[in-house]
Amino acid sequence: MNLIVAVDLSWGIGIQGRQPFYIKKDLKRLRKLTMGKTVVMGRKTFEDIGKPLDGRRNIILSNNPNFQVDGAEVCGSVEEVLASLDGDAFILGGASVYTLFLRFCTKAYITKVQSQFEVDTYFENLDILDGWQEVEVSENMEEDGLIFKYITYERAY
Numbered sequence: 001m002n003l004i005v006a007v008d009l010s011w012g013i014g015i016q017g018r019q020p021f022y023i024k025k026d027l028k029r030l031r032k033l034t035m036g037k038t039v040v041m042g043r044k045t046f047e048d049i050g051k052p053l054d055g056r057r058n059i060i061l062s063n064n065p066n067f068q069v070d071g072a073e074v075c076g077s078v079e080e081v082l083a084s085l086d087g088d089a090f091i092l093g094g095a096s097v098y099t100l101f102l103r104f105c106t107k108a109y110i111t112k113v114q115s116q117f118e119v120d121t122y123f124e125n126l127d128i129l130d131g132w133q134e135v136e137v138s139e140n141m142e143e144d145g146l147i148f149k150y151i152t153y154e155r156a157y
Contacts, residue, residue: 002105003091004030005123006011006148013095017044020117023143029150030092033109038089040081042097043067059084061097068122095121106155108132114140114147124151 006015006026014020014042035055036144043062046069052058058072059081067074078100091101108126135150 001085001089001091001151002033002107002109003105004033004097004109005093005098005102006113007123008113008119010119011123012096012117012121012126013082013093013123014118014121016118018048019095020119021112021113023041023146023147023148025078025141025143026111026148029111034092037107038085039092040089040097040101041092042094045092045094045097046072059089061100066071072101072104095123098123108153110151110153111148114149131155 005013005154006019006021006023010065018120034053038057038059039053040061041049043060044063046060047110052071054067060067060069060072060074062080063076065076074082075084075147082104091097091105095153102124110121110126131157132153135154136150138150140147140149142148
């Protein structure tokens with residue numbers, strides 16, 4: 001299982017339930033990496049996106065048993081999500097979903113913005129979390145004044 005997330009220098013990912021920045025190049029990368037795969041996200045992340053992601057199997061984790069979405073599957077627990085997976089999957093967030101699934105992931109695709117934003121939600125710092133190592137780092141890129149790079153981490157067993 002994989003995860004994909006964009007973070008700032010402090011590993012911040014959100015402020016008041018919203019992403020603090022959007023990078024078009026990063027969204028294109030997410031599309032390329034996840035196309036044809038299963039994507040797993042929480043209900044709030046789904047609602048922020050507004051619709052199921054095309055070309056992918058969408059699984060939404062929600063504790064609301066009445067929540068239903070055309071074009072997506074809704075699961076009520078981590079165990080239900082895991083039991084329904086039948087191939088490569090990507091965890092798309094939000095924060096609580098990352099926390100629940102991080103222990104099952106073996107690869108993390110991080111977009112690290114070389115700035116610090118006002119945030120109230122963080123992702124685990126994989127640079128200091130035991131068991132993770134950097135395996136690939138891109139050159140710095142720029143979009144609309146934001147400098148960022150892609151870093152791939154793998155779980156080191």
